[in-house]
Amino acid sequence: MKLAQIIGQDEPIHILSQALRHDKLAHAYLFCGPDGVGKKTSALALAQALNCHKQTGDACLECPACRKIEQGQNPDVHLTEPDGQYIKIETIRRLQQEVSYKAFEGRVKVYIIDQAESLTPQAANCLLKTLEEPPSNSLIILISAKPYNLLPTVISRCQRLTFKQLSVENMERILKERGFSGEQRRIMAFFCQGSLGQALQLDIEPLLAERAQLMETLMSRLPLPGEELLDWAQQLAKDRQRVERLLRWLVLWYRDMLILLRAGGQIELLNEDKRAELTRQAVCFSVPEIQQKILIIERTQNHLKRNINAQLALEVMFMDLNSGYRKRNNYEAAA
Ligand SMILES: [Zn+2]
Structure with missing residues (x-):
């Protein structure tokens, strides 16, 4: 080169x-x-x-x-x-x-x-x-x-x-040159923040399938009944790598909501295919409230790195993430 x-x-x-x-x-x-x-x-x-x-x-x-x-x-x-x-x-x-x-x-x-x-x-x-x-x-x-x-x-x-971390825009440019599709590029660039090396090692197809499954069963359905969340925490705690990926997907989910609240329809979302659901959830919150949710996920990422009981950490996180959707019900009732 x-x-x-x-x-x-x-x-x-x-x-x-x-x-x-x-x-x-x-x-x-x-x-x-x-x-x-x-x-x-x-x-x-x-x-x-x-x-x-x-x-x-x-x-x-x-x-x-x-x-x-x-x-x-x-x-x-x-x-x-x-x-x-x-x-x-x-x-x-x-x-x-x-x-x-x-x-x-x-x-x-x-x-x-x-x-x-x-x-x-x-x-x-x-x-x-x-x-x-x-x-x-x-x-x-x-x-x-x-x-x-x-x-x-x-x-x-x-x-x-x-040498600096690559910006998302530069990652996307490089991945485009290497022939990756728009959806693949967005996910690879966001998922491997700043590291092209990591992005190129990603097995993208299973990752896309996992994303689709998590969107359908978890993110799009928030807030979930408490017992269902405890089930998620229990299941996920058995697989550390899956948890790490889920936490990244969750960060990206809430980051999309931030983009929606700040820029509306101007900017392409990472989960562009879930724009409608993201919009419905985003109206429940203010920008600081969503930032708080991202902090909660990042705190859980840190806890897991320090080998704190995964199931407990996930239960606490899910409960925190689940809260605050009440306004949405009011909104829906009003709509
Ligand atoms: Zn030469």
Whole structure:
């Protein structure tokens, strides 16, 4: 991919493009930021731009160097990832040996170390030597979503570039380019807030089926009789992953209501197919009341992360969410 094609990371991409243009690249970079926002893609795009035969300041994607890097077959571009849980000292020693050889084909040898926080302390200390005396015509790129787990001495020897979470709009743009339908894009972008990597790993069809089922049996029917809610809590508590997904669907449900109250018919909803039901529910509440419901769901998400009794947490949440619909009955009675 060309650096110019990377979406949503204007700042780091601008810095890299400028450095390329003026031949002022650092010897080592640390790309940090959340998972799945384009750090590794950017590192590979930089490797292509550096080694491209046309040397226009970005990759051409057509020359043999660009193509081989795309296919992971360029001997001058190395990608190191954890072997199991860690990147061990043997791996870094091999890398150091490699660094000392001349480039086979390209101009610059590029070493990308993904999940650099997995370097063992020994491996990190070993890598320090290379970072302190970088061989000419080599570039080391460390990638990490958890840079606070890296040795400060390693961080201080790299130029640090921060990659941001992708906005929903940028996620949708990228997913559109990759051929996902409107409904799929909306759900993927909202469901995997800011992480394209996560979105692309989603198995979207079962997720859409689950959404449809939850909409019919739960969200669209709120408020539900108390005993039915206790049943839901009991059933759901047995399946942590399903609960996590349900809580996200619930947040999105109430977020749609917020959009409706604030923007009316102007903006497309995530659950666009349920607009009528969402509208009927939304008129029961004020904006702060819906914000309060979202807070309740987020609080439950935090409780579950801390291993608090899931069934109890869900019962409390459902009761809270169920409340406040009385106005709706009045509204319906009045209608
Ligand atoms: Zn090229």
